[in-house]
Structure formats: C-alpha cells, structure tokens
Amino acid sequence: MKILITGTAGFVGYHLVQQLVGNGHEIVGIDNINDYYDPELKFARLGNCGIEKSNVNWHREVKSTRFSDYRFIRMNVENKGELMSLCDRERFDYIIHLAAQAGVRYSILNPDAYAQSNLVSFLNILEVSRHTQIKHLVYASSSSVYGLNAKMPFSVHDNVDHPVSLYAASKKANELMAHTYSHLYKIPTSGLRFFTVYGPWGRPDMAYFSFSEAILNQKPIQVFNNGKMKRDFTYIDDIVKGIVNVMHAPAQPNTDWNSAIPDPASSTAPYRVYNIGNNQPVDLMSFINELEKNLGSKAIIDYKDMQPGDVVATWADVSELMDQFDYKPDTSIELGVEKFVKWYKDYYAY
Numbered sequence: 001m002k003i004l005i006t007g008t009a010g011f012v013g014y015h016l017v018q019q020l021v022g023n024g025h026e027i028v029g030i031d032n033i034n035d036y037y038d039p040e041l042k043f044a045r046l047g048n049c050g051i052e053k054s055n056v057n058w059h060r061e062v063k064s065t066r067f068s069d070y071r072f073i074r075m076n077v078e079n080k081g082e083l084m085s086l087c088d089r090e091r092f093d094y095i096i097h098l099a100a101q102a103g104v105r106y107s108i109l110n111p112d113a114y115a116q117s118n119l120v121s122f123l124n125i126l127e128v129s130r131h132t133q134i135k136h137l138v139y140a141s142s143s144s145v146y147g148l149n150a151k152m153p154f155s156v157h158d159n160v161d162h163p164v165s166l167y168a169a170s171k172k173a174n175e176l177m178a179h180t181y182s183h184l185y186k187i188p189t190s191g192l193r194f195f196t197v198y199g200p201w202g203r204p205d206m207a208y209f210s211f212s213e214a215i216l217n218q219k220p221i222q223v224f225n226n227g228k229m230k231r232d233f234t235y236i237d238d239i240v241k242g243i244v245n246v247m248h249a250p251a252q253p254n255t256d257w258n259s260a261i262p263d264p265a266s267s268t269a270p271y272r273v274y275n276i277g278n279n280q281p282v283d284l285m286s287f288i289n290e291l292e293k294n295l296g297s298k299a300i301i302d303y304k305d306m307q308p309g310d311v312v313a314t315w316a317d318v319s320e321l322m323d324q325f326d327y328k329p330d331t332s333i334e335l336g337v338e339k340f341v342k343w344y345k346d347y348y349a350y
Contacts, residue, residue: 195277199236200343277316
C-alpha cells in the first residue's frame with residue numbers, strides 16, 4: 001500500500017513511520033515543521049529516519065537515506081492546491097492524518113492557529129480523500145473532546161457536546177466533518193481519541209517533559225489543581241500499535257445503527273471513533289514520583305489552582321479496540337517513564 005502520513009516530524013508521526021517502514025508499504029510523510037516547539041527536535045526526529053535537515057526545503061521531496069520506502073516533503077496541509085497535486089500524483093491508498101495544532105492552554109492564547117491547522121487543514125484532507133478515492137482515512141482526535149463529561153471511564157458511545165477548550169472543540173469538529181464525508185461520499189473514516197501520549201522523542205510542551213527539565217535543574221514545577229488530577233498516560237508504542245491495527249481495517253457501516261437512539265461512535269456510513277488509551281488512570285503525583293525516581297532528584301512543587309480549559313481526570317474505555325482489534329496496551333508507567341527518562345538524558349546530554 002501507499003500511505004500518506006501528515007505530521008511525520010511530530011512525536012506520534014515519527015514513531016509511526018518507524019513502525020510502518022520495512023513492512024512493504026510505500027510511505028510519504030509531510031510536515032510544516034513549525035515553531036510551536038523547538039524545530040530542532042523535529043529535525044532530529046526526521047534525521048533519525050534518514051531525512052537530513054540540510055536537504056529539507058519547502059515543497060521539495062527528500063528520499064530517506066535509511067528507509068528505501070520513505071520520502072518526506074515539507075509543506076502545509078492548509079495549502080489545498082499543493083496537497084491535491086501531491087495526492088493526484090501519488091494516488092495514496094490510505095491517509096493517516098496526525099498534523100494539527102496541539103495544546104489545550106495554547107488554544108486560549110492563539111485561537112486562530114487552531115482554525116487554520118485543525119479545521120481548514122482537515123477539510124483539505126477530506127477533500128483530497130474524496131477526489132482521489134482514499135480507501136481509508138485515519139485521523140487523530142483527542143481525549144479532550146470529553147470536556148465536562150464526568151462519567152468514567154470515558155466511552156465513545158457517550159455524548160461529547162461540552163468541550164472546555166478550543167482545541168477540544170476543533171477535534172470534535174473534525175469528527176463531525178469526517179462523518180459528513182463518510183455519509184455523503186462513502187469514505188471510510190476512523191477517528192482516534194488519543195489519551196495523554198508520552199515516551200521518548202515526545203513533545204516539549206507536555207507536562208512530563210517540562211517537569212523533567214525542571215527537576216534536573218532544581219527548578220519549581222507548577223502542579224495544577226493542587227495535584228489532585230489523574231491522567232490515562234499512554235506509552236507511545238501502545239498508541240502506534242492501535243493506529244496500525246485500525247489502519248488495516250477500513251471503517252464499515254454499522255448495520256445495527258438506530259437513528260432513534262443514535263450511537264455517536266458509529267453510523268450507517270463507514271464511520272468509526274475509537275479511544276486509544278492505557279485504560280488505567282494514574283494520579284499525577286504518582287507519575288511525578290516515577291519521574292523523580294528515574295531522574296534521581298526530588299521535584300520542587302509549586303501547587304496551583306485549576307487552569308482554564310483543563311479537566312481533572314481522563315480515563316479511556318478501550319473495549320471497542322480490544323474487541324475488534326485485540327488491542328491490549330501493556331506498557332506500565334514504571335517501564336514507560338524509565339524509557340522516556342533514559343532517552344531524555346541521552347538526547348539532552350545530562
């Protein structure tokens with residue numbers, strides 16, 4: 001198969017490429033390498049996949065020196081004409097859309113970035129999927145869509161109409177847009193709600209990343225809601241495993257779908273939504289303790305009140321993935337944090 005992956009200089013995209021190359025697939029990756037966080041980390045990820053920084057220029061295809069079946073192009077998904085030209089030329093079988101403007105708190109300060117990166121870009125992806133008759137579109141959603149939902153664990157069969165950040169609203173909008181195209185044009189689409197992804201080569205804007213830097217440098221870390229928070233921390237390998245499993249099984253219509261009691265996670269169209277999480281929420285303070293143990297240093301904690309747009313807890317019900325794809329997240333917090341800290345110390349030369 002020929003696969004387009006957007007966001008391959010990003011955290012999840014980088015690991016997905018590593019998983020898929022060598023399996024007989026031909027992969028084209030695109031990314032705009034923006035400066036939301038350190039572009040050098042993004043170039044380092046690309047470099048580890050055989051895409052040298054010196055060869056990366058806008059709109060220019062670069063062949064990997066490490067993987068014979070991987071090519072990369074620096075481009076904006078917001079550029080519909082260029083994206084359409086690429087897809088017309090390559091005729092991809094599958095698209096895995098991971099490129100997006102991430103971050104809950106950043107969406108409060110920079111809402112315009114989310115309209116362009118998460119809404120306009122996704123519409124472009126849907127349009128090229130329609131015009132080039134993509135066999136399956138898999139896209140990243142987020143646990144943030146659950147917003148004010150209090151029923152735990154979060155289920156894809158529950159209503160999610162009360163987001164508490166623009167980022168969450170943009171991801172919910174993506175799911176609605178995908179359903180429209182699945183309904184109108186019979187494009188198989190699968191949305192994946194990621195739950196707090198962590199691991200080596202992660203995103204510096206994530207709390208565990210900034211916590212590590214602060215702890216190693218004996219600087220205070222800000223812990224919100226006075227530490228009374230839980231997250232369904234999910235190790236990157238478990239996320240990638242879920243993406244690959246879903247990719248190979250294009251969404252099918254739910255023949256039992258009932259419009260009188262509509263299931264939000266499926267449809268009479270080839271449309272599905274899944275949670276991808278560890279299915280085991282962890283107290284934030286326990287996670288910090290694991291970081292301290294592996295970093296060999298105690299955290300200086302500055303407790304803060306709850307931040308706007310944040311939620312107290314996340315917990316993924318992954319029963320659909322388990323039933324349909326035999327999905328089983330099996331990386332413990334202890335092992336996951338150990339692997340992250342080892343990479344972090346190596347990469348930043350501590």
